[in-house]
Amino acid sequence: MVGQHDENLLSDMLPVYYTRLFPQNIFCRWLSCGSSPQPLANRELSFTLADDVYLRYLTICNQKEFQTLLQKKCPYKLDIGAVYNTKPSIARHDSVVLARELVFDIDLTDYDEVRTCCQEAKVCEKCWKFMVIACEIIDKSLREDFGFQSILWVFSGRRGVHCWVSDYEARTLDGPGRGAVADYLCLIFGGDNQTKKVHLGSENMHSSIRRALEIIDKYFLELLQDQEFLSTENRLKAFLKLIPDETLRSQVEKKLEKMPESSVDRWKTFLNLYESFFRENGSAVRKMKYLVEEIKIQYCYPRLDVNVTKGFNHLLKSPFSIHPKTGKVCVVFKPGNAKTMKLEDVPTIYSLLDDSTPESAQHQANMRTAVKNFQEVVFSLEKAEALRRKNDHNISLDF
Ligand SMILES: [Zn+2]
Known part of the structure; x- marks a missing residue:
């Protein structure tokens, strides 16, 4: 089954993947940190089900609820939204967005004007180099020009990358602030x-x-x-x-x-x-x-989808989702490693769950590395959050 992809198998495989391989614990810790000072329960999740039914404003209070929800709904696509002042729901129109990671979406289809090796959904080693350049430029700028540190890079499952910035200052940035960051990073117009x-x-x-x-x-x-x-x-x-x-x-x-x-x-x-x-x-x-x-x-230069960065309410595919069209895992990678990343080495749900495939061992190892990369970012985010809360507490005592 090398490189084979059969969407019909997903409904059987996804429950196993979610239980055995999806890093639920670290995922909930990442979202909890990113939700503070509001609770995890105020964060919107959205699921797309097998029959394209779209469920918005799902919420969870903890990992146990998340696991139950995954098992019950078995989403084909798992997206993450904003953090609201109350528990968000479809019926509430007065909810206000309080926080949201600053996100970037870079997709190779936006390079179709310049890339000549592939078009549209296709992607190969040659055009992946555009993504390598994009990661390096955006990551450096976020760290050196803006001082951000909690930066998560995720392969989008097919032909692009997502970047999530979880620093408090980034999460609580207002609309004009997000617009200013997007405009600052955008050099290609028209x-x-x-x-x-x-x-x-x-x-x-x-x-x-x-x-x-x-x-x-x-x-x-x-x-x-x-x-x-x-x-x-x-x-x-x-x-x-x-x-x-x-x-x-x-x-x-x-x-x-x-x-x-x-x-x-x-x-x-x-x-x-x-x-x-x-x-x-x-x-x-x-x-x-x-x-x-x-x-x-x-x-x-990177071609950003600036509307994704500027908006609060733009849902973005979760890390470790399975891309329903390719079966690939949306792995977390280190931006410095983008250049050695090979698309055929990205684990798929099939190679992870079927030990008999030739690439299985390698893909399982790569999955472990991806989870480790995720952990590193979350651990340092937790440290930064603890420090921020302590400082906030000291400042309030000074007054
Ligand atoms: Zn190509």
């Missing part, structure tokens, strides 16, 4: 009709953009080779549209068209042309000061 989507201006570059570019530079040539951004006629055309100056554009066009199709060679030739044009035209090319950087960002 829909299908806009060709040039990155504009860095001509002032000094912000240090976070410089840092992002350093990360992109580690992978850029590799990606250029994998994706052949500049090889075919159409791709070359799209690339030329990114050059705002007509004279430079036509110089580049003439030269690249005559060259062999290798994107790496074409890119190097473009760089030479750009540099000599820049030297000769000096101040006249102010608007193209960061053209090379803008192009790299347009091809490689």
Whole structure:
């Protein structure tokens, strides 16, 4: 049954998975921490059942209730929502959201404009590199620019990643605050009709953009080779549209068209042309000061679904859910390990529950690592929460 996926088996396998393998205890501890100062019971969970029945505003008080709910409903999809001031329910319209992890959703389908190896739901080792870059850039920024520490990275089960920030300051961030973080991290703007989507201006570059570019530079040539951004006629055309100056554009066009199709060679030739044009035209090319950087960002920088980050009420798939279309586990991984992560090594519900599959042993080991990664984040979150409560208590005594 290598790589086989049969959705019909899920209804038999999921109850076993939830009982034996889903890290219920650590999951409830993670949610409890993230719910404080409100109780776990004020947190919304939502289930999608086998027949696509959608249950919102489910709540649990503890692990035992969670286990019972899982066994009773056997959800095909398990999503996590916000924490309310009261126990949320479908009938209550006056509930107010008090906390919610700051979340990021990055999906390879948003890269379809630039990735050439796969489209839509497909994903391979080559395009996974876009996710590697995204994890590294977002994780660094969250830690260094915002000072966040409780950051959980989760494979979304098919073609993307989710990031959950559980720090108190992140959880209690209001709408405009979330919008500001999303806007800060977003450098690519415009829909299908806009060709040039990155504009860095001509002032000094912000240090976070410089840092992002350093990360992109580690992978850029590799990606250029994998994706052949500049090889075919159409791709070359799209690339030329990114050059705002007509004279430079036509110089580049003439030269690249005559060259062999290798994107790496074409890119190097473009760089030479750009540099000599820049030297000769000096101040006249102010608007193209960061053209090379803008192009790299347009091809490689993370494409965030900003609405997910900005909203409080956006439900997001839980860590350790099973993706119903692939059978893969939404494993927790360390952002630094994204580059060595192989998609075929992600455990599936089938390989975990069927010892006779050849990849079973490896997948079981990978599942244990994923649970350990999850534990590490939750333990440090619990420590940080204990410290915060102690400090809050001391401050209140001082008054
Ligand atoms: Zn691919």
